[in-house]
Amino acid sequence: MSNADEQAGPTVSGSLAHRVPDLGALELLLAVARLGSLGGAARELGITQPAASSRIRSMERQLGVALVDRSPRGSRLTDAGALVTDWARRIVEAAEAFDVGAQALRVRRDSRLRVAASMTIAEYLLPGWLLALRAQRPDTAVSLHAGNSTVVAERLLSDEADLGFVEGLSVPAGLDSAVIAHDRLIVVIAPGHAWARRRRSLAADELASTPLILREKGSGTRQVLDAALGGLARPLIELSSTTAVKAAAVSGAGPAVLSELAVGEELAMRRLVSVPVDGVALARDLRAVWPTGHRPTGPARDLLSLTRG
Amino acid sequence: MSNADEQAGPTVSGSLAHRVPDLGALELLLAVARLGSLGGAARELGITQPAASSRIRSMERQLGVALVDRSPRGSRLTDAGALVTDWARRIVEAAEAFDVGAQALRVRRDSRLRVAASMTIAEYLLPGWLLALRAQRPDTAVSLHAGNSTVVAERLLSDEADLGFVEGLSVPAGLDSAVIAHDRLIVVIAPGHAWARRRRSLAADELASTPLILREKGSGTRQVLDAALGGLARPLIELSSTTAVKAAAVSGAGPAVLSELAVGEELAMRRLVSVPVDGVALARDLRAVWPTGHRPTGPARDLLSLTRG
DNA sequence: TGGCGGCATAAGCTGGGTTTATGAGCAACG
DNA sequence: CGTTGCTCATAAACCCAGCTTATGCCGCCA
Numbered sequence: 001m002s003n004a005d006e007q008a009g010p011t012v013s014g015s016l017a018h019r020v021p022d023l024g025a026l027e028l029l030l031a032v033a034r035l036g037s038l039g040g041a042a043r044e045l046g047i048t049q050p051a052a053s054s055r056i057r058s059m060e061r062q063l064g065v066a067l068v069d070r071s072p073r074g075s076r077l078t079d080a081g082a083l084v085t086d087w088a089r090r091i092v093e094a095a096e097a098f099d100v101g102a103q104a105l106r107v108r109r110d111s112r113l114r115v116a117a118s119m120t121i122a123e124y125l126l127p128g129w130l131l132a133l134r135a136q137r138p139d140t141a142v143s144l145h146a147g148n149s150t151v152v153a154e155r156l157l158s159d160e161a162d163l164g165f166v167e168g169l170s171v172p173a174g175l176d177s178a179v180i181a182h183d184r185l186i187v188v189i190a191p192g193h194a195w196a197r198r199r200r201s202l203a204a205d206e207l208a209s210t211p212l213i214l215r216e217k218g219s220g221t222r223q224v225l226d227a228a229l230g231g232l233a234r235p236l237i238e239l240s241s242t243t244a245v246k247a248a249a250v251s252g253a254g255p256a257v258l259s260e261l262a263v264g265e266e267l268a269m270r271r272l273v274s275v276p277v278d279g280v281a282l283a284r285d286l287r288a289v290w291p292t293g294h295r296p297t298g299p300a301r302d303l304l305s306l307t308r309g
Numbered sequence: 310m311s312n313a314d315e316q317a318g319p320t321v322s323g324s325l326a327h328r329v330p331d332l333g334a335l336e337l338l339l340a341v342a343r344l345g346s347l348g349g350a351a352r353e354l355g356i357t358q359p360a361a362s363s364r365i366r367s368m369e370r371q372l373g374v375a376l377v378d379r380s381p382r383g384s385r386l387t388d389a390g391a392l393v394t395d396w397a398r399r400i401v402e403a404a405e406a407f408d409v410g411a412q413a414l415r416v417r418r419d420s421r422l423r424v425a426a427s428m429t430i431a432e433y434l435l436p437g438w439l440l441a442l443r444a445q446r447p448d449t450a451v452s453l454h455a456g457n458s459t460v461v462a463e464r465l466l467s468d469e470a471d472l473g474f475v476e477g478l479s480v481p482a483g484l485d486s487a488v489i490a491h492d493r494l495i496v497v498i499a500p501g502h503a504w505a506r507r508r509r510s511l512a513a514d515e516l517a518s519t520p521l522i523l524r525e526k527g528s529g530t531r532q533v534l535d536a537a538l539g540g541l542a543r544p545l546i547e548l549s550s551t552t553a554v555k556a557a558a559v560s561g562a563g564p565a566v567l568s569e570l571a572v573g574e575e576l577a578m579r580r581l582v583s584v585p586v587d588g589v590a591l592a593r594d595l596r597a598v599w600p601t602g603h604r605p606t607g608p609a610r611d612l613l614s615l616t617r618g
Numbered sequence: 619t620g621g622c623g624g625c626a627t628a629a630g631c632t633g634g635g636t637t638t639a640t641g642a643g644c645a646a647c648g
Numbered sequence: 649c650g651t652t653g654c655t656c657a658t659a660a661a662c663c664c665a666g667c668t669t670a671t672g673c674c675g676c677c678a
Contacts, residue, residue: 015333015336015354016332016404017333017336019408019411020404020407020408020411022326022332023326023331023332024326024666027324027325027326037623037624038624038625039623039624039625040624046324047666047668048667048668049624049625049626050625050626050627050667050668050669053625053626054626054665055666055667058665063411063414063415064415065411065415070625071624071675072625072674073623073624073674073675073676074624075625079455080455082550083410083428083455084407084410084411084414085552086432086551087403087406087411088407089552090403090406090407091403091404092325094399095400096325097396097399098329098393098396098397098400099325099329101392102328102329102372102374102393102396105372105374105389105393106372106374119391119392122392123395123396127396128578129578132579135580146388146389241391242395243394243395243398265402269437269441270441271444306579333635346656347655347656348654356636357637358655358656358657359636359637359638359639359657359658360635360637362656363636363658364634364635364636367634367635379656380656381642381643381644381645381654381656382655383655383656384655
């Protein structure tokens with residue numbers, strides 16, 4: 001109703017939160033899909049049957065689509081309902097990753113597994129691992145601290161963490177490590193930029209002589225790039241988060257260099273395209289690390305075994 | 310507080326919806342991250358500054374983590390806040406996909422682009438495409454109808470749809486088509502099953518002689534598999550949705566055959582592992598289709614151009 | 619023909635999120 | 649050195665979404 005609503009297209013009104021049912025409603029819908037009954041879903045979520053009934057109904061009203069076929073002997077999803085339920089599942093899965101991550105961020109002294117990880121890993125990989133860990137060891141309380149390689153090493157060596165994850169080129173002194181995955185930095189650009197239509201690969205000197213959107217000096221990503229180019233990377237802008245770099249690249253500010261972990265989605269949806277590069281070592285290992293000699297045991301060992309392919 | 314809360318692990322209480330902030334709060338957090346000020350974010354979302362302040366505060370209370378550093382000249386994310394914001398962004402992106410999909414499901418006679426698509430495509434690919442389409446043509450109203458190849462063909466030929474997407478082996482009569490992507494069926498199994506540790510590939514006859522978790526006869530997925538095996542696939546169970554098949558496989562019921570589009574997440578998180586297969590043609594094309602002669606124009610052409618790699 | 623499981627409707631309560639109104643800290647500027 | 653303008657915090661009043669309890673209708677099955 002206020003003035004900020006009119007900026008978007010004509011089919012849109014209000015913010016996302018007004019057009020998308022809340023998490024409770026989506027969970028309820030998933031339960032109905034799984035159990036085939038409103039009352040059953042209500043019981044599972046610890047609410048009453050009328051509450052479930054009304055909530056599903058108001059969700060249908062909100063979306064303008066019938067989701068559930070009610071009958072005196074149960075409820076089944078409509079075709080549209082099945083589709084909506086699948087889309088809802090994505091939201092709920094993202095929420096589960098959020099939840100397990102947020103729980104780990106809470107500093108708790110009863111943590112049975114203390115993890116320290118670099119930003120990129122904490123952002124993209126750890127929630128999935130923690131979810132898997134919780135699936136097989138539901139009562140393991142995990143705490144997470146994110147920081148660069150130096151911080152990870154400090155926490156491990158001062159016994160403030162049991163297991164670390166780093167993404168740099170070298171393993172900090174005093175730590176043993178195991179490679180758990182491989183990552184590659186890639187050059188990305190908004191579609192529409194001239195580079196997006198190039199056929200030849202970029203050469204190293206071409207990359208080094210072009211101003212790029214980069215993470216700040218000191219970040220793992222920047223270290224790898226500087227090393228690969230011999231410290232010659234020319235920044236167009238320096239930004240302090242992967243997300244900011246992505247946003248700048250998507251908006252057409254110029255070419256950016258990012259971990260392929262960070263841009264999978266953008267590449268798939270063609271908001272960014274990657275530019276092949278020749279003769280530059282942009283691969284890097286993602287490693288689990290622990291104090292030399294102290295092989296991970298207990299929960300740390302469980303988590304480690306989840307992470308290796 | 311009610312009796313259903315105690316079923317989960319000791320660190321958990323209540324459902325996801327009680328532990329994860331609602332979409333409005335997450336959107337607000339993203340706005341704060343982007344604009345660097347609570348008041349600014351509030352203005353953008355069309356609420357007042359105290360509302361934003363209180364909402365962020367209650368989110369911090371809920372998560373047990375400080376998210377923003379307030380100062381008399383703005384607010385910045387804490388380290389934990391940056392991580393939380395990135396995880397929140399995933400939820401919001403899933404919600405955007407949900408939103409654009411749900412809007413398209415609403416039957417509207419003012420639709421400027423009417424799409425008919427097979428289930429797998431509607432489920433996994435279309436929301437992303439629609440999001441991209443909305444980014445470059447914000448005022449295009451899209452309607453979506455999901456069904457199998459036959460239904461898609463009928464709707465196109467009776468002028469109830471402008472553009473279709475199918476995943477079968479053959480193009481229905483009366484339609485022209487363009488391949489927009491490739492898909493492969495893969496055999497997946499819960500880790501722990503003997504096949505998960507196999508080194509050799511499966512042979513065709515081995516696959517044909519093993520009872521499998523399958524989609525029902527008539528589904529696109531099943532058609533491709535039956536054709537590849539010469540109609541010999543032995544069902545262990547037949548289920549009516551991709552999701553149900555996945556759930557059965559994850560729970561260890563046996564090997565399943567699914568589109569690789571459907572199991573990317575599960576493979577990455579090792580809830581499922583794929584079993585290599587030899588000598589069976591499980592690849593299939595994903596095609597855009599339209600009535601013979603009527604080359605897509607206008608919004609249909611825009612969408613089509615977004616989908617081809 | 620009860621009994622059971624499924625869903626809908628109605629009435630009343632509660633709490634979270636909102637608004638308006640106000641105050642206080644810090645910076646820049648004449 | 650006060651004024652203006654930005655920031656955020658607090659307090660009180662309000663409103664509505666979603667919950668519960670209570671009830672009724674429908675269909676299936678023993």
